[in-house]
Amino acid sequence: MGATTGRVFFTILLSVLSGWLLGYVALKNRTFENIYISLSEVLESVPVITFFPVVLIFFVTDIGGTIGSQLAVIFLVFTAVVWNIWMGIYQAFKTVPENLREVSENLRLGFWGKMTKLYIPFSVPRIAANLIPSFADAMFYITVSEVFSVGNSTYSVFGIGSLIYDLTTAGEYTYALYSLGVLAAVVVVVTLLLREFAQYSVQRYGLDTEASSNAVRRGRFRIRYSSRLSNAVSPVTKLARYAIRSRAQEAEIEEEREKSHHLKTLGQIIAFVFLIGISYSVFTVISSVPDQTWGYLLSTTPYDLILVGADYLRVGIIAVISLVIALFLGYWLSLHVKTERAVVPIIQTLAAFPAPAYFPLLFAFTYPAVERAFGSFTDEFYVLLLGFISTFYYVFYSYWLGVKNMPHEYWEVMDNLNLGFWQRMSKIVIPSTFPYIVSGLTSTINSAWGGLAIGEYWPDIYDGKTLEVHTGLMKYLALADAQGNLAVVGWLSLIFSIIVVIYSVLFTRKLMDLAREKYVAEEGIYAA
Amino acid sequence: MDNELIAIVGPSGVGKSTLLRILGGFIRPTEGEVILLGKKVTRPTPKIALIHQSIATFPWLTALENVKLGLKYRNLTKEEEDSIARKMLELVGLQGFEEFYPKQMSGGMRQRVAIARALAADPYVLLMDEPFAHLDELTAEGLRQEIYSTLFSQDTSLKAAVLVSHNMNEVVELSDRVFVLNGRPATVVGEVTIEMERPRSPRDQKFQEYLDLLYKLLTPVKKKVKEG
Numbered sequence: 001m002g003a004t005t006g007r008v009f010f011t012i013l014l015s016v017l018s019g020w021l022l023g024y025v026a027l028k029n030r031t032f033e034n035i036y037i038s039l040s041e042v043l044e045s046v047p048v049i050t051f052f053p054v055v056l057i058f059f060v061t062d063i064g065g066t067i068g069s070q071l072a073v074i075f076l077v078f079t080a081v082v083w084n085i086w087m088g089i090y091q092a093f094k095t096v097p098e099n100l101r102e103v104s105e106n107l108r109l110g111f112w113g114k115m116t117k118l119y120i121p122f123s124v125p126r127i128a129a130n131l132i133p134s135f136a137d138a139m140f141y142i143t144v145s146e147v148f149s150v151g152n153s154t155y156s157v158f159g160i161g162s163l164i165y166d167l168t169t170a171g172e173y174t175y176a177l178y179s180l181g182v183l184a185a186v187v188v189v190v191t192l193l194l195r196e197f198a199q200y201s202v203q204r205y206g207l208d209t210e211a212s213s214n215a216v217r218r219g220r221f222r223i224r225y226s227s228r229l230s231n232a233v234s235p236v237t238k239l240a241r242y243a244i245r246s247r248a249q250e251a252e253i254e255e256e257r258e259k260s261h262h263l264k265t266l267g268q269i270i271a272f273v274f275l276i277g278i279s280y281s282v283f284t285v286i287s288s289v290p291d292q293t294w295g296y297l298l299s300t301t302p303y304d305l306i307l308v309g310a311d312y313l314r315v316g317i318i319a320v321i322s323l324v325i326a327l328f329l330g331y332w333l334s335l336h337v338k339t340e341r342a343v344v345p346i347i348q349t350l351a352a353f354p355a356p357a358y359f360p361l362l363f364a365f366t367y368p369a370v371e372r373a374f375g376s377f378t379d380e381f382y383v384l385l386l387g388f389i390s391t392f393y394y395v396f397y398s399y400w401l402g403v404k405n406m407p408h409e410y411w412e413v414m415d416n417l418n419l420g421f422w423q424r425m426s427k428i429v430i431p432s433t434f435p436y437i438v439s440g441l442t443s444t445i446n447s448a449w450g451g452l453a454i455g456e457y458w459p460d461i462y463d464g465k466t467l468e469v470h471t472g473l474m475k476y477l478a479l480a481d482a483q484g485n486l487a488v489v490g491w492l493s494l495i496f497s498i499i500v501v502i503y504s505v506l507f508t509r510k511l512m513d514l515a516r517e518k519y520v521a522e523e524g525i526y527a528a
Numbered sequence: 529m530d531n532e533l534i535a536i537v538g539p540s541g542v543g544k545s546t547l548l549r550i551l552g553g554f555i556r557p558t559e560g561e562v563i564l565l566g567k568k569v570t571r572p573t574p575k576i577a578l579i580h581q582s583i584a585t586f587p588w589l590t591a592l593e594n595v596k597l598g599l600k601y602r603n604l605t606k607e608e609e610d611s612i613a614r615k616m617l618e619l620v621g622l623q624g625f626e627e628f629y630p631k632q633m634s635g636g637m638r639q640r641v642a643i644a645r646a647l648a649a650d651p652y653v654l655l656m657d658e659p660f661a662h663l664d665e666l667t668a669e670g671l672r673q674e675i676y677s678t679l680f681s682q683d684t685s686l687k688a689a690v691l692v693s694h695n696m697n698e699v700v701e702l703s704d705r706v707f708v709l710n711g712r713p714a715t716v717v718g719e720v721t722i723e724m725e726r727p728r729s730p731r732d733q734k735f736q737e738y739l740d741l742l743y744k745l746l747t748p749v750k751k752k753v754k755e756g
Contacts, residue, residue, distance in 0.1 A: 407582075407584065409580045409582060409584035410584065410586075412549075412554055412572070412578060412580070412584075413578075413580075413584055413597075413645075415554065415571070415572035416552065416554075416572045416573075416574065416576075416577060416578050416646075416649075417574050417597055417598055417600060417601060417645075417649055418572070418573065418574050418600075418601040419597070419600055419601070420600075420601075423597075423600050427586070427589070427597060427600075428586065431586070431588045434588075518587065518588050519587070519588050520587060521587070523587045523630075523631060524584060524585050524586050524587045524630060525582045525583065525584055526582065526583035526585070526630075526635045526638050526639075526662060
């Protein structure tokens with residue numbers, strides 16, 4: 001257990017340290033900034049995790065040994081959590097108040113001084129806000145990745161994930177349950193500690209509001225900005241301000257805008273190349289695939305597209321169900337404060353409790369009943385269920401933060417105008433929380449791919465049964481991987497990465513831009 | 529009394545905004561009750577509309593759509609909604625800005641949108657919580673000069689308005705009656721009826737006398753030192 005948690009925190013620490021450094025470089029160098037941001041944004045909205053059957057090959061075969069396996073696991077978790085943390089830090093650095101920055105210039109603080117006295121403290125609340133979902137994400141992938149197979153060999157590193165896997169495969173269900181108990185206890189403690197830390201960091205390092213300098217204006221006292229009132233605002237509301245990103249304000253002159261546009265495109269291209277490069281086997285495919293295999297690969301492409309389509313459909317179903325439940329539950333909870341206080345920590349803890357670790361046992365206990373109910377759709381149901389339980393949290397939590405962060409004036413206007421439930425949802429609550437919904441939904445969709453990657457083909461999940469869907473890209477990838485058919489793995493990864501990047505550039509990023517431009521509830525409150 | 533504008537003044541933290549929210553049914557009073565036309569007010573109602581200090585408009589809705597929100601509870605047809613909303617925008621001087629988004633408008637225009645939205649709901653009472661506090665002095669003065677005639681024009685259903693303000697000039701300029709809150713716990717320490725013709729000028733001697741009177745009532749209540 002220590003090994004697993006240690007790996008998780010090591011990767012998170014690595015992300016934070018590199019984030020501080022890169023964030024600072026981005027502040028100083030505009031070219032680097034543009035490339036860095038576009039690259040991270042694209043990679044963040046792309047489920048990089050799904051390319052990993054291929055990347056693992058690099059670590060396991062080219063580096064090899066225990067180090068190779070360890071590095072593979074850490075790299076896998078790193079790519080799952082890093083983008084979020086990097087972007088959070090960058091956003092914090094960009095929004096350091098001008099007057100504080102001027103003070104640091106005035107005092108001639110050097111790199112070290114600025115970092116330790118200004119930038120790092122200022123970024124702490126944002127990092128803290130990102131830690132809970134990052135921890136959940138990392139736990140999910142680490143329990144999966146502690147055991148992975150390439151070709152006929154299974155590789156594992158010591159950790160709770162591999163332990164539970166071994167126990168479940170060996171039929172030692174009681175011990176597996178004990179291990180799950182230990183895992184649950186650790187997850188509960190860590191989640192609660194992270195919650196405490198998040199609240200502490202907001203109180204300690206958060207500014208009252210971004211506009212705290214407005215507390216006194218024209219000699220009059222403004223209650224809204226006074227620290228007294230602001231400190232009474234619940235930490236959750238304050239935390240919510242750190243959880244999403246507004247577009248960093250940039251004062252640019254026209255010429256430079258033109259230039260930065262090119263650089264952004266360059267960043268996107270690099271990201272794209274990186275994704276392709278990540279499919280390391282593309283190289284293998286090109287160099288070692290005989291002509292007839294090429295012919296075969298090309299001829300299967302239409303079928304491959306159907307596979308991708310089937311998985312997009314699954315991801316869509318999971319995302320829609322998650323969103324609908326989140327919309328109602330999040331709103332209902334925000335109206336029922338007492339229930340909310342109990343339910344939200346429970347949902348947070350459940351989310352950090354990695355589904356892949358307990359899913360085989362859940363499968364074992366529920367299989368007979370589910371089979372009676374769903375018949376030939378039983379496996380499909382389980383795959384969607386796995387996707388749902390491993391992803392629901394992201395959109396729920398993000399949306400709930402959005403609801404909590406709605407300006408109190410909006411609640412008063414809704415009450416005042418006697419708006420009905422649907423009017424509230426459609427005219428005010430959903431638009432207000434739109435940026436939160438988009439960012440939560442993006443995480444949900446990405447993690448749903450991770451869920452499918454595990455669920456679509458899970459040999460010997462319990463008692464010799466294999467969980468598998470009829471048609472699906474992830475299953476096909478897993479099968480090709482298991483058979484050591486690297487050419488097919490490389491080809492599928494390539495097609496998939498192209499589609500996913502196009503999807504992210506055309507759809508996800510457009511939605512994010514729209515959210516940032518039009519649906520910023522804070523802008524609806526005019527307080528000069 | 530019909531068409532009366534009441535002001536509530538008092539030092540910071542005395543509970544003016546809280547009182548305003550009790551009047552609107554947003555907060556339940558621990559004692560006493562709020563009665564509107566013989567009926568007890570237990571929750572917020574469009575008949576008592578609140579205007580915020582930090583001007584609240586919805587950035588994803590145009591000026592017209594913002595105003596239409598005030599009409600939703602009346603279940604009107606789309607055409608009726610449209611025509612009333614346009615009329616209200618015209619009333620607050622925003623004719624021609626129907627399709628503008630709040631972002632494209634100045635603070636003063638946004639507050640006009642918020643006022644039009646409140647008036648569209650056909651209220652009897654309008655509660656205004658420092659409605660001009662976030663506007664620059666020129667804009668605020670412009671709006672102040674119009675607000676009285678706008679609120680109590682033929683086109684609105686309004687019977688009374690309650691204004692909370694820190695700005696004594698504003699209070700003397702606009703109100704018919706002023707309640708002064710002071711002390712801890714707060715009590716009404718004075719009620720001043722402003723008997724001046726409109727429009728009122730700060731250069732007027734009487735204006736200054738009212739100001740002096742209000743400031744006198746607002747001076748901190750001295751704590752009595754108990755002799756041991």
